[in-house]
Amino acid sequence: MASLAPAAGAVYEPIGGLLDPLLVSADGHVGTAKKARRGAKGKYWQAADKTEREAAKESGGEDGRALLFRRYQVKGSLLHPYRALICIRLVAVLLFFLWRIKHNKSDVMWFWTLSIVGDVWFGFSWLLNQLPKFNPVKTVPDLVALKQHCNLPDGTSRLPGIDVFVTTADPIDEPILYTMNCVLSILAVDYPVDRLSCYLSDDIGTLMLYEALVEVGKFAPLWVIFCRKYSIEPRAPESYFEQVSVPQDGRATQDFLNDYRRVQLEYDEFKVRLDNLADSICKRSDQYNRMRDDERDQKATWMTNGTHWPGTWIDPTENHRKGHHAGIAKVVLDHPSRGQHHGLGKNAESSPGDSDERLPMLVYVSREKNPIYDHNKKAGALNAQLRASALLSNGQLIINFDCDHYINNSQALRAADCFMLDERDGDNTAFVQFPQRFDNVDPTDRYGNHNRVFFDGTMLALNGMQGPSYLGTGCMFRRLALYGIAPPHCRSDEITVNASKFGNSTFFLDSVSKALKQERSTRPPQLDDKFFAELERVVSCAFDNGTDWGRGVGYICDIATEDIVTGFRIHGQGWCSMYCTMEHAAFCGTAPINLTERLHQILRWSGGSLEMFFSHNNPLISGKRLCLIQRVSYLNMTIYPVTSIFILIYTLSPVMWLIPDEVYIQRPFTRYIEYFLGVIVMIHVIGWLEIKWSGITWLDYWRNEEFFMIGSTSAYPAAVLHMTVNLLTKKGIHFRVTSKQTTADNNDKFADLYDFRWVPMLFPSLVVLIFNAGAIGVALGKTVVYFGVWTAARKKHAAMGLLFNIWVVFLLYPLAQAIMGRWAKRPIILVVLLPVIIVLFAVLYVGLHILLQGIIPL
Numbered sequence: 001m002a003s004l005a006p007a008a009g010a011v012y013e014p015i016g017g018l019l020d021p022l023l024v025s026a027d028g029h030v031g032t033a034k035k036a037r038r039g040a041k042g043k044y045w046q047a048a049d050k051t052e053r054e055a056a057k058e059s060g061g062e063d064g065r066a067l068l069f070r071r072y073q074v075k076g077s078l079l080h081p082y083r084a085l086i087c088i089r090l091v092a093v094l095l096f097f098l099w100r101i102k103h104n105k106s107d108v109m110w111f112w113t114l115s116i117v118g119d120v121w122f123g124f125s126w127l128l129n130q131l132p133k134f135n136p137v138k139t140v141p142d143l144v145a146l147k148q149h150c151n152l153p154d155g156t157s158r159l160p161g162i163d164v165f166v167t168t169a170d171p172i173d174e175p176i177l178y179t180m181n182c183v184l185s186i187l188a189v190d191y192p193v194d195r196l197s198c199y200l201s202d203d204i205g206t207l208m209l210y211e212a213l214v215e216v217g218k219f220a221p222l223w224v225i226f227c228r229k230y231s232i233e234p235r236a237p238e239s240y241f242e243q244v245s246v247p248q249d250g251r252a253t254q255d256f257l258n259d260y261r262r263v264q265l266e267y268d269e270f271k272v273r274l275d276n277l278a279d280s281i282c283k284r285s286d287q288y289n290r291m292r293d294d295e296r297d298q299k300a301t302w303m304t305n306g307t308h309w310p311g312t313w314i315d316p317t318e319n320h321r322k323g324h325h326a327g328i329a330k331v332v333l334d335h336p337s338r339g340q341h342h343g344l345g346k347n348a349e350s351s352p353g354d355s356d357e358r359l360p361m362l363v364y365v366s367r368e369k370n371p372i373y374d375h376n377k378k379a380g381a382l383n384a385q386l387r388a389s390a391l392l393s394n395g396q397l398i399i400n401f402d403c404d405h406y407i408n409n410s411q412a413l414r415a416a417d418c419f420m421l422d423e424r425d426g427d428n429t430a431f432v433q434f435p436q437r438f439d440n441v442d443p444t445d446r447y448g449n450h451n452r453v454f455f456d457g458t459m460l461a462l463n464g465m466q467g468p469s470y471l472g473t474g475c476m477f478r479r480l481a482l483y484g485i486a487p488p489h490c491r492s493d494e495i496t497v498n499a500s501k502f503g504n505s506t507f508f509l510d511s512v513s514k515a516l517k518q519e520r521s522t523r524p525p526q527l528d529d530k531f532f533a534e535l536e537r538v539v540s541c542a543f544d545n546g547t548d549w550g551r552g553v554g555y556i557c558d559i560a561t562e563d564i565v566t567g568f569r570i571h572g573q574g575w576c577s578m579y580c581t582m583e584h585a586a587f588c589g590t591a592p593i594n595l596t597e598r599l600h601q602i603l604r605w606s607g608g609s610l611e612m613f614f615s616h617n618n619p620l621i622s623g624k625r626l627c628l629i630q631r632v633s634y635l636n637m638t639i640y641p642v643t644s645i646f647i648l649i650y651t652l653s654p655v656m657w658l659i660p661d662e663v664y665i666q667r668p669f670t671r672y673i674e675y676f677l678g679v680i681v682m683i684h685v686i687g688w689l690e691i692k693w694s695g696i697t698w699l700d701y702w703r704n705e706e707f708f709m710i711g712s713t714s715a716y717p718a719a720v721l722h723m724t725v726n727l728l729t730k731k732g733i734h735f736r737v738t739s740k741q742t743t744a745d746n747n748d749k750f751a752d753l754y755d756f757r758w759v760p761m762l763f764p765s766l767v768v769l770i771f772n773a774g775a776i777g778v779a780l781g782k783t784v785v786y787f788g789v790w791t792a793a794r795k796k797h798a799a800m801g802l803l804f805n806i807w808v809v810f811l812l813y814p815l816a817q818a819i820m821g822r823w824a825k826r827p828i829i830l831v832v833l834l835p836v837i838i839v840l841f842a843v844l845y846v847g848l849h850i851l852l853q854g855i856i857p858l
């Protein structure tokens, strides 16, 4: 949803338009006003905080803190059957095991034993996955209450300071335009400018990014004031202009039309300047180098001010190349309290009225790189930002974004505050995670990128326990929690702030002490040489050597999925977390819609999970203050890839179809299949109830199933293999930045979807697809050959066995689509092709049967 300018004459209420409908009703029942639009979303939820609210009302005096969010629980009419079904299935699975062990009869005993192990594992992992979903809770911020609570009579506000981090690591794979849109959306967010600072971490150290940021600094005043003046949504210009075209006459005021055209024009010019950056830097550097030719024959890269760029150079040399360059910290937009003067107002006919023209502080950080140090990828970059920001703004709260995400709802930061400042558990809340939403995904979401089952199901479930896990982006932290300090309810009085823990910088240690006292200096530090020297020191390679950084302090390093482990460390200290759902998505990002790219992503996640299991952050042994169910959930998050090994074995077993005699892994077979089907169907009935409370669609659910099967025959077993090799050879998983670069095809937004790149991990998937399609074919062939010979019982058994193969082929359908590449644009081809292949297998079988009759029994 993008908001247009207010229609002429309309009364505009800035927050009202974005209010989550769930907040609106005062009676405690989930909103009624917009029920129709929301459909089933709110139908199954009811307020779960009535008593808390009443108590708060009674005791709430002048200084009583407000309840700033609402809590909802699934209605009994859905929750009770849901819970009952989980219990029933648990019993059914246990009975099934007992039955199988009692009837230990099979034609292939080793396979029987294996399948028993597999079934026990399936049952166990199902339980790990299901238990944490026993009590889903939805928590919705109350922005109106926050406003009442934080807006002081003198016009100031007591909102906490927020430092926003953006990480980028590759200007090619992560297009600069996206990153700059992310930064612009942050600068334009609705938050007091003197309490907001934005830090961009550039892990390559390229001048291009710094100069792009300078361009942002020039364009931002216009954009931000335009956003504030007309309450524009979303506040990332690229998405805004894509979603909202010039309003037709009569629907907007002339003022707005003028401003819109002007900002759009300026934005286009801004984009051109970004595109030209590489060229202009090149030309400038050539010029300078020519002038200094006699000095050295080095090809330096020059900044506009005529000095060498300390980061990487276009012609890389020692100390100026990727992975080896100095640390850089540059303030692009200074703190607003020191005065900034820009604005639409200056030369424009339209004046921005009385809206604040100032912008938040904007800082460029590129940590030092040196090949002799391990840089710990994203976690290392975030830790450097954490320290640099401590010196510069020391915001009490921190939120980080991947460079391909942007703020989609300008109220989002305030929404997170609602949880941090709430009277109930606010002080013990370490972080507020938002769901991840993506706006580049193909309409049918072929590879389950939206991942709704996870974001709208699993996370709401955890929200009813200790809280959702940290998911890497769109998550607001309490600075103290990141520093490894325990929550107030179990904090000891004496907290030592020493160099051995936090590193040797008096500036930084001071900032920690201040943070502990919740001191907030409104005056920014003096930006002199001494200060900058210190700033560069805290982003140097050696700074965290011998300290607790990356382990007990900051984001956890040494692992491919820093997010889950960092959340785990914090939960383990007794902190809780909150999940913030907003009707109008808080943040938006891009997801890899190319299968290969997507598989690399889940390979990294699943590999990181296994790494976590084999580290000292194993959920079975560490995390002293984790609540039991939360521990179960973390255990599930670390070992789920193992399930794929059994799935792979099962899905490869159609090889049995080639064996001439009747072969059954379990006898009596009919009863076995009945049991088997029973427990499988129950999973999906439970899934159906989950669909209801989580408000997702059947398509979301199905895509999730499909992608789990694809992952289980490719990336997950690859991760298990990788981990096994790791354990033997002690080598970590490589963090390969997910490519956000789309195949440059302007006519087709989803061109990437059809770009099939072969990778070895797809091999088992392909084999499984062929085996199962083949099995169906062979079965058809056998039916033709043996129709008159087979007994009715045997026919029934064959049909039952086939169900499984058909199911597998259905689940792997997106894989077949991927292999088809561009041909998949016409789905009809595949719908015809697949049966044709199956019939070919059948014909082949019959042919071979006739040919080899009497030689080999088929």
Ligand SMILES: O=c1ccn([C@@H]2O[C@H](COP(=O)(O)OP(=O)(O)O[C@H]3O[C@H](CO)[C@@H](O)[C@H](O)[C@H]3O)[C@@H](O)[C@H]2O)c(=O)[nH]1
Binding pocket: 167, 168, 169, 170, 174, 201, 203, 376, 377, 378, 381, 401, 402, 403, 404, 471, 472, 473, 560, 561, 562, 563, 601, 604, 605, 735, 736, 737, 738, 739
């Ligand atoms: O050395 C590095 C590598 C990566 N990044 C940044 O890390 C972010 C995430 O990388 P990306 O390749 O986009 O990973 P995704 O697979 O899209 O990320 C998901 O998974 C990661 C964990 O594996 C989480 O950290 C992310 O937040 C989550 O969105 C990006 O901003 C990168 O610029 C760095 O800053 N330095």
Ligand SMILES: [Mn+2]
Binding pocket: 402, 404, 590, 738
């Ligand atoms: Mn990403």
